[in-house]
Amino acid sequence: MIEKTDVIVIGAGPVGLFAIFELGLLNISCHVIDNLDKPGGQCAELYPEKPIYDIPSRVSITGQQLTEDLLAQAKPFKPVYHLEQQVEKITKLETNEWIVETSLKKKLKAKCIVIAAGAGSFVPRKIPIENIEHLEEKNILYAVRNKSILENKNILIVGGGDSALDWTNELSKTANVTLMHRRKDFRAAPDSVSKMLELEKLKKVNFLLGQIHNVDDLNDGKINVSIKNSDEIKNFEVDYLLPFFGLKMELGPIAKWGLNLQENLIEVDTEKFETSEQSIFAIGDINTYPGKLKLILSGFHEAALMAQQCFKYCFPDKKNVFRYTTSSKDLQKKLNVK
Numbered sequence: 317m318i319e320k321t322d323v324i325v326i327g328a329g330p331v332g333l334f335a336i337f338e339l340g341l342l343n344i345s346c347h348v349i350d351n352l353d354k355p356g357g358q359c360a361e362l363y364p365e366k367p368i369y370d371i372p373s374r375v376s377i378t379g380q381q382l383t384e385d386l387l388a389q390a391k392p393f394k395p396v397y398h399l400e401q402q403v404e405k406i407t408k409l410e411t412n413e414w415i416v417e418t419s420l421k422k423k424l425k426a427k428c429i430v431i432a433a434g435a436g437s438f439v440p441r442k443i444p445i446e447n448i449e450h451l452e453e454k455n456i457l458y459a460v461r462n463k464s465i466l467e468n469k470n471i472l473i474v475g476g477g478d479s480a481l482d483w484t485n486e487l488s489k490t491a492n493v494t495l496m497h498r499r500k501d502f503r504a505a506p507d508s509v510s511k512m513l514e515l516e517k518l519k520k521v522n523f524l525l526g527q528i529h530n531v532d533d534l535n536d537g538k539i540n541v542s543i544k545n546s547d548e549i550k551n552f553e554v555d556y557l558l559p560f561f562g563l564k565m566e567l568g569p570i571a572k573w574g575l576n577l578q579e580n581l582i583e584v585d586t587e588k589f590e591t592s593e594q595s596i597f598a599i600g601d602i603n604t605y606p607g608k609l610k611l612i613l614s615g616f617h618e619a620a621l622m623a624q625q626c627f628k629y630c631f632p633d634k635k636n637v638f639r640y641t642t643s644s645k646d647l648q649k650k651l652n653v654k
Protein backbone atom coordinates (compact mmCIF):
# COMPACT_ATOMS: atom_id res chain seq x y z
CA MET A 317 0.00 0.00 0.00
CA ILE A 318 1.28 3.48 -0.85
CA GLU A 319 0.54 6.22 1.70
CA LYS A 320 -0.16 9.68 0.23
CA THR A 321 0.74 13.11 1.59
CA ASP A 322 1.64 16.57 0.24
CA VAL A 323 5.28 16.61 1.37
CA ILE A 324 7.73 13.99 2.61
CA VAL A 325 10.34 15.36 5.01
CA ILE A 326 13.48 13.22 5.20
CA GLY A 327 15.04 13.76 8.63
CA ALA A 328 13.38 14.61 11.96
CA GLY A 329 16.19 16.81 13.25
CA PRO A 330 15.39 20.34 14.49
CA VAL A 331 15.17 21.68 10.95
CA GLY A 332 12.91 18.88 9.67
CA LEU A 333 10.63 19.41 12.69
CA PHE A 334 10.37 23.17 12.10
CA ALA A 335 9.63 22.49 8.41
CA ILE A 336 6.45 20.64 9.48
CA PHE A 337 5.29 23.82 11.25
CA GLU A 338 6.07 26.17 8.35
CA LEU A 339 4.40 23.81 5.85
CA GLY A 340 1.44 23.31 8.18
CA LEU A 341 0.75 27.06 8.34
CA LEU A 342 0.25 26.86 4.57
CA ASN A 343 -2.13 23.84 4.84
CA ILE A 344 0.51 21.44 3.56
CA SER A 345 0.45 17.98 5.16
CA CYS A 346 3.65 16.06 5.96
CA HIS A 347 5.02 12.63 6.60
CA VAL A 348 8.45 12.61 8.26
CA ILE A 349 10.97 9.77 8.03
CA ASP A 350 14.03 9.25 10.21
CA ASN A 351 16.56 6.53 10.68
CA LEU A 352 16.69 7.04 14.43
CA ASP A 353 14.14 5.69 16.90
CA LYS A 354 13.27 9.21 18.09
CA PRO A 355 12.99 12.71 16.60
CA GLY A 356 15.55 15.46 17.32
CA GLY A 357 18.52 14.59 15.08
CA GLN A 358 21.89 15.73 16.45
CA CYS A 359 20.23 17.67 19.32
CA ALA A 360 18.58 14.56 20.75
CA GLU A 361 21.25 12.04 19.81
CA LEU A 362 24.52 13.88 20.40
CA TYR A 363 23.85 16.56 23.03
CA PRO A 364 20.42 16.20 24.69
CA GLU A 365 21.63 17.61 28.03
CA LYS A 366 23.83 20.42 26.66
CA PRO A 367 22.44 23.96 26.64
CA ILE A 368 22.29 25.81 23.30
CA TYR A 369 22.66 29.57 23.63
CA ASP A 370 21.93 30.87 20.13
CA ILE A 371 18.31 29.96 19.46
CA PRO A 372 16.54 33.32 19.00
CA SER A 373 14.66 34.39 22.16
CA ARG A 374 15.77 31.29 24.14
CA VAL A 375 18.53 32.43 26.47
CA SER A 376 19.45 28.80 27.05
CA ILE A 377 17.72 25.58 25.98
CA THR A 378 18.98 21.97 26.00
CA GLY A 379 19.01 19.84 22.86
CA GLN A 380 16.23 17.67 24.31
CA GLN A 381 14.02 20.57 25.38
CA LEU A 382 14.37 22.20 21.95
CA THR A 383 13.29 18.91 20.37
CA GLU A 384 10.27 18.64 22.67
CA ASP A 385 9.23 22.24 21.97
CA LEU A 386 9.57 21.76 18.20
CA LEU A 387 7.47 18.57 18.40
CA ALA A 388 4.80 20.45 20.38
CA GLN A 389 4.86 23.34 17.88
CA ALA A 390 4.40 20.91 14.96
CA LYS A 391 1.69 18.82 16.69
CA PRO A 392 -1.39 20.82 15.55
CA PHE A 393 -0.54 19.86 11.97
CA LYS A 394 -0.74 16.11 12.75
CA PRO A 395 2.48 15.03 11.06
CA VAL A 396 2.94 11.28 10.56
CA TYR A 397 6.33 10.01 11.76
CA HIS A 398 8.01 6.93 10.30
CA LEU A 399 10.97 6.23 12.56
CA GLU A 400 13.75 3.63 12.54
CA GLN A 401 13.89 3.49 8.76
CA GLN A 402 16.17 5.01 6.20
CA VAL A 403 14.95 6.53 2.96
CA GLU A 404 16.70 4.48 0.34
CA LYS A 405 15.15 5.28 -3.00
CA ILE A 406 13.20 8.09 -4.64
CA THR A 407 11.44 7.81 -8.00
CA LYS A 408 9.71 10.51 -10.06
CA LEU A 409 6.33 9.63 -11.59
CA GLU A 410 4.98 10.97 -14.90
CA THR A 411 2.59 13.12 -12.84
CA ASN A 412 5.69 14.86 -11.37
CA GLU A 413 4.90 13.30 -7.98
CA TRP A 414 7.51 11.36 -6.02
CA ILE A 415 7.60 7.86 -4.56
CA VAL A 416 9.88 7.43 -1.59
CA GLU A 417 10.89 3.94 -0.41
CA THR A 418 12.33 3.14 2.98
CA SER A 419 14.50 0.35 4.34
CA LEU A 420 11.35 -1.18 5.89
CA LYS A 421 9.84 -1.37 2.38
CA LYS A 422 7.36 1.41 3.16
CA LYS A 423 6.25 3.43 0.11
CA LEU A 424 5.05 7.02 0.32
CA LYS A 425 3.81 9.32 -2.45
CA ALA A 426 4.04 13.12 -2.38
CA LYS A 427 4.21 16.24 -4.51
CA CYS A 428 7.46 17.46 -2.93
CA ILE A 429 10.39 16.07 -0.97
CA VAL A 430 12.21 18.09 1.67
CA ILE A 431 15.63 16.68 2.54
CA ALA A 432 16.52 17.76 6.09
CA ALA A 433 19.04 14.99 6.54
CA GLY A 434 21.77 16.86 8.46
CA ALA A 435 25.13 15.19 7.97
CA GLY A 436 23.33 12.04 6.81
CA SER A 437 21.84 9.06 8.58
CA PHE A 438 22.94 8.03 12.02
CA VAL A 439 23.98 4.42 11.56
CA PRO A 440 25.46 1.97 14.07
CA ARG A 441 29.21 1.37 14.11
CA LYS A 442 29.58 -2.28 13.16
CA ILE A 443 31.88 -5.08 14.31
CA PRO A 444 35.06 -4.75 12.22
CA ILE A 445 34.96 -8.39 11.04
CA GLU A 446 34.39 -9.33 7.42
CA ASN A 447 31.80 -11.77 6.04
CA ILE A 448 29.36 -11.71 8.94
CA GLU A 449 26.73 -9.56 7.16
CA HIS A 450 24.49 -12.65 6.74
CA LEU A 451 24.21 -12.85 10.55
CA GLU A 452 22.98 -9.25 10.89
CA GLU A 453 19.30 -8.95 11.86
CA LYS A 454 19.49 -12.73 12.53
CA ASN A 455 21.94 -13.32 15.41
CA ILE A 456 23.69 -9.94 15.43
CA LEU A 457 21.39 -7.04 16.32
CA TYR A 458 22.59 -3.43 16.30
CA ALA A 459 19.21 -2.24 17.60
CA VAL A 460 16.44 -3.96 19.54
CA ARG A 461 13.21 -3.65 17.58
CA ASN A 462 11.32 -6.59 19.08
CA LYS A 463 12.16 -7.46 22.67
CA SER A 464 9.99 -10.57 22.69
CA ILE A 465 12.30 -12.56 20.36
CA LEU A 466 15.03 -12.24 23.02
CA GLU A 467 13.02 -13.80 25.85
CA ASN A 468 14.82 -16.71 27.60
CA LYS A 469 17.75 -16.51 25.17
CA ASN A 470 21.48 -16.35 25.79
CA ILE A 471 22.55 -12.83 24.89
CA LEU A 472 25.98 -11.21 24.74
CA ILE A 473 25.82 -7.40 24.89
CA VAL A 474 29.03 -5.52 24.05
CA GLY A 475 29.86 -1.91 24.92
CA GLY A 476 30.19 0.50 27.81
CA GLY A 477 27.82 3.33 26.86
CA ASP A 478 24.17 4.08 27.61
CA SER A 479 22.65 1.66 25.07
CA ALA A 480 24.78 -1.28 26.27
CA LEU A 481 24.02 -0.69 29.95
CA ASP A 482 20.32 0.17 29.48
CA TRP A 483 19.69 -2.95 27.41
CA THR A 484 21.69 -5.12 29.83
CA ASN A 485 19.50 -3.93 32.69
CA GLU A 486 16.27 -4.24 30.73
CA LEU A 487 16.87 -7.62 29.07
CA SER A 488 18.18 -9.22 32.27
CA LYS A 489 14.51 -9.31 33.39
CA THR A 490 13.63 -11.87 30.70
CA ALA A 491 16.86 -13.34 29.31
CA ASN A 492 20.26 -14.71 30.27
CA VAL A 493 22.48 -11.66 29.71
CA THR A 494 26.25 -11.26 29.65
CA LEU A 495 27.74 -7.79 29.28
CA MET A 496 31.24 -7.50 27.85
CA HIS A 497 33.46 -4.41 27.80
CA ARG A 498 37.20 -3.76 27.45
CA ARG A 499 37.44 -2.57 31.04
CA LYS A 500 35.19 -2.36 34.06
CA ASP A 501 34.72 1.34 33.61
CA PHE A 502 31.64 2.63 31.77
CA ARG A 503 30.63 5.80 29.91
CA ALA A 504 26.92 5.25 30.64
CA ALA A 505 24.82 7.30 33.09
CA PRO A 506 25.92 6.59 36.70
CA ASP A 507 22.41 5.36 37.55
CA SER A 508 22.49 2.65 34.88
CA VAL A 509 26.02 1.62 35.90
CA SER A 510 25.00 1.19 39.59
CA LYS A 511 21.96 -0.80 38.54
CA MET A 512 24.06 -3.12 36.36
CA LEU A 513 26.64 -3.67 39.13
CA GLU A 514 23.82 -4.48 41.54
CA LEU A 515 22.37 -7.00 39.06
CA GLU A 516 25.81 -8.55 38.66
CA LYS A 517 26.08 -8.93 42.44
CA LEU A 518 22.68 -10.66 42.46
CA LYS A 519 23.96 -12.93 39.63
CA LYS A 520 21.22 -11.68 37.29
CA VAL A 521 23.85 -10.31 34.90
CA ASN A 522 27.20 -11.82 34.02
CA PHE A 523 30.12 -9.48 33.27
CA LEU A 524 33.13 -10.32 31.06
CA LEU A 525 36.27 -8.34 30.28
CA GLY A 526 37.32 -8.58 26.65
CA GLN A 527 36.73 -7.73 23.01
CA ILE A 528 35.15 -9.57 20.10
CA HIS A 529 37.81 -11.49 18.20
CA ASN A 530 35.65 -13.47 15.77
CA VAL A 531 32.08 -14.59 15.12
CA ASP A 532 31.16 -17.96 13.59
CA ASP A 533 27.82 -19.27 12.43
CA LEU A 534 27.12 -22.60 14.19
CA ASN A 535 24.35 -23.28 11.64
CA ASP A 536 21.93 -24.35 14.37
CA GLY A 537 20.48 -20.90 15.02
CA LYS A 538 23.33 -20.03 17.37
CA ILE A 539 26.69 -18.29 16.93
CA ASN A 540 30.09 -18.73 18.51
CA VAL A 541 31.73 -15.49 19.61
CA SER A 542 35.46 -15.77 20.31
CA ILE A 543 36.51 -13.29 22.90
CA LYS A 544 39.98 -11.88 23.38
CA ASN A 545 41.19 -10.68 26.77
CA SER A 546 44.94 -9.89 26.88
CA ASP A 547 46.43 -12.91 25.08
CA GLU A 548 43.72 -15.32 26.03
CA ILE A 549 40.94 -16.33 23.61
CA LYS A 550 37.72 -17.92 24.89
CA ASN A 551 34.69 -19.19 23.01
CA PHE A 552 31.18 -18.17 23.93
CA GLU A 553 28.08 -19.72 22.38
CA VAL A 554 25.04 -17.43 22.25
CA ASP A 555 21.71 -16.94 20.52
CA TYR A 556 22.17 -13.21 20.06
CA LEU A 557 25.07 -10.77 19.98
CA LEU A 558 24.13 -7.11 20.58
CA PRO A 559 27.09 -4.80 19.89
CA PHE A 560 26.51 -1.18 20.97
CA PHE A 561 29.55 0.73 19.69
CA GLY A 562 27.76 4.05 19.16
CA LEU A 563 26.55 5.73 15.99
CA LYS A 564 28.29 7.40 13.09
CA MET A 565 26.86 9.67 10.41
CA GLU A 566 26.81 8.58 6.78
CA LEU A 567 25.37 10.39 3.74
CA GLY A 568 24.11 6.98 2.61
CA PRO A 569 21.66 6.59 -0.28
CA ILE A 570 21.19 10.38 -0.79
CA ALA A 571 24.42 10.39 -2.80
CA LYS A 572 22.73 8.21 -5.45
CA TRP A 573 19.66 10.37 -6.08
CA GLY A 574 21.22 12.36 -8.94
CA LEU A 575 21.18 15.72 -7.10
CA ASN A 576 24.03 18.20 -7.57
CA LEU A 577 26.41 17.69 -4.66
CA GLN A 578 29.43 19.59 -3.42
CA GLU A 579 31.59 17.63 -0.99
CA ASN A 580 28.62 15.50 0.13
CA LEU A 581 26.35 18.52 0.60
CA ILE A 582 23.36 19.29 -1.61
CA GLU A 583 23.55 22.48 -3.68
CA VAL A 584 20.51 24.76 -3.37
CA ASP A 585 19.47 28.26 -4.37
CA THR A 586 18.93 30.79 -1.59
CA GLU A 587 15.47 31.92 -2.70
CA LYS A 588 13.61 28.63 -2.39
CA PHE A 589 16.26 26.16 -1.13
CA GLU A 590 15.39 23.93 -4.06
CA THR A 591 17.93 21.39 -5.34
CA SER A 592 18.96 20.72 -8.93
CA GLU A 593 15.76 18.63 -9.15
CA GLN A 594 12.43 20.48 -9.28
CA SER A 595 10.21 19.96 -6.19
CA ILE A 596 13.05 18.47 -4.12
CA PHE A 597 14.30 20.85 -1.45
CA ALA A 598 17.27 20.61 0.93
CA ILE A 599 17.38 22.53 4.22
CA GLY A 600 19.56 22.53 7.33
CA ASP A 601 23.04 21.05 7.65
CA ILE A 602 22.70 18.92 4.48
CA ASN A 603 22.68 21.88 2.05
CA THR A 604 25.33 24.26 0.78
CA TYR A 605 25.25 27.74 -0.77
CA PRO A 606 27.56 30.76 -0.61
CA GLY A 607 27.76 31.95 3.00
CA LYS A 608 26.06 28.90 4.52
CA LEU A 609 26.32 28.65 8.32
CA LYS A 610 25.58 25.26 9.85
CA LEU A 611 23.39 26.63 12.61
CA ILE A 612 19.91 25.63 13.68
CA LEU A 613 18.63 29.18 13.15
CA SER A 614 19.81 29.14 9.50
CA GLY A 615 17.84 25.92 8.99
CA PHE A 616 14.71 27.52 10.45
CA HIS A 617 14.94 30.43 7.97
CA GLU A 618 15.50 27.99 5.10
CA ALA A 619 12.39 26.01 6.15
CA ALA A 620 10.20 29.14 5.98
CA LEU A 621 11.30 30.04 2.43
CA MET A 622 11.14 26.43 1.23
CA ALA A 623 7.49 26.22 2.38
CA GLN A 624 6.52 29.18 0.18
CA GLN A 625 7.71 27.35 -2.93
CA CYS A 626 6.18 24.02 -1.83
CA PHE A 627 2.81 25.81 -1.67
CA LYS A 628 3.10 26.55 -5.40
CA TYR A 629 3.67 22.87 -6.21
CA CYS A 630 0.99 21.60 -3.82
CA PHE A 631 -1.73 24.13 -4.75
CA PRO A 632 -0.87 25.46 -8.24
CA ASP A 633 -4.30 27.10 -8.61
CA LYS A 634 -4.31 28.90 -5.25
CA LYS A 635 -2.87 32.25 -4.27
CA ASN A 636 -0.70 32.27 -1.15
CA VAL A 637 -1.65 35.29 0.98
CA PHE A 638 1.08 36.31 3.41
CA ARG A 639 -0.20 36.44 7.01
CA TYR A 640 1.14 36.90 10.54
CA THR A 641 0.33 34.37 13.29
CA THR A 642 -0.28 37.29 15.68
CA SER A 643 -3.18 38.67 13.65
CA SER A 644 -4.53 35.92 11.38
CA LYS A 645 -7.59 34.24 12.92
CA ASP A 646 -7.28 31.50 10.31
CA LEU A 647 -3.68 30.67 11.32
CA GLN A 648 -4.63 30.80 15.00
CA LYS A 649 -7.48 28.32 14.36
CA LYS A 650 -4.97 25.94 12.77
CA LEU A 651 -2.76 26.32 15.83
CA ASN A 652 -5.73 25.56 18.15
CA VAL A 653 -5.39 29.02 19.77
CA LYS A 654 -8.44 29.54 22.02
Ligand code: FAD
Pocket residue numbers: 326327328329330331332349350351352356357358359362363367368369370401402403404432433434435436437438567568569570599600601602610611612613615
Ligand atom coordinates in the same frame (compact mmCIF):
# COMPACT_ATOMS: atom_id res chain seq x y z
P1 FAD B 1 20.29 16.79 12.02
O1 FAD B 1 20.10 17.33 13.38
O2 FAD B 1 21.60 16.16 11.68
O3 FAD B 1 19.12 15.72 11.74
C1 FAD B 1 19.11 15.01 10.52
C2 FAD B 1 18.27 13.75 10.69
O4 FAD B 1 18.10 13.15 9.41
C3 FAD B 1 18.96 12.71 11.57
O5 FAD B 1 18.10 12.35 12.63
C4 FAD B 1 19.22 11.53 10.61
O6 FAD B 1 19.05 10.27 11.24
C5 FAD B 1 18.15 11.74 9.54
N1 FAD B 1 18.49 11.17 8.22
C6 FAD B 1 19.55 11.47 7.43
N2 FAD B 1 19.49 10.77 6.27
C7 FAD B 1 18.38 10.01 6.34
C8 FAD B 1 17.77 9.07 5.46
N3 FAD B 1 18.29 8.77 4.25
N4 FAD B 1 16.64 8.45 5.87
C9 FAD B 1 16.09 8.73 7.08
N5 FAD B 1 16.61 9.63 7.95
C10 FAD B 1 17.73 10.26 7.58
N6 FAD B 1 23.91 24.44 16.35
C11 FAD B 1 23.51 25.66 16.81
O7 FAD B 1 22.80 26.38 16.12
N7 FAD B 1 23.87 26.06 18.06
C12 FAD B 1 24.63 25.29 18.90
O8 FAD B 1 24.96 25.69 20.02
C13 FAD B 1 25.03 23.99 18.44
N8 FAD B 1 25.76 23.14 19.23
C14 FAD B 1 26.12 21.90 18.76
C15 FAD B 1 26.81 21.03 19.61
C16 FAD B 1 27.18 19.78 19.17
C17 FAD B 1 27.93 18.85 20.09
C18 FAD B 1 26.85 19.38 17.83
C19 FAD B 1 27.23 18.01 17.32
C20 FAD B 1 26.16 20.23 16.99
C21 FAD B 1 25.77 21.51 17.44
N9 FAD B 1 25.07 22.39 16.63
C22 FAD B 1 24.64 23.60 17.12
C23 FAD B 1 24.72 22.04 15.23
C24 FAD B 1 23.24 21.63 15.13
O9 FAD B 1 23.00 20.52 16.00
C25 FAD B 1 22.93 21.28 13.68
O10 FAD B 1 23.12 22.44 12.91
C26 FAD B 1 21.48 20.80 13.57
O11 FAD B 1 21.26 19.62 14.30
C27 FAD B 1 21.14 20.56 12.11
O12 FAD B 1 19.82 20.14 12.08
P2 FAD B 1 19.25 19.28 10.85
O13 FAD B 1 17.80 19.06 11.18
O14 FAD B 1 19.63 19.93 9.59
O15 FAD B 1 20.06 17.90 10.89
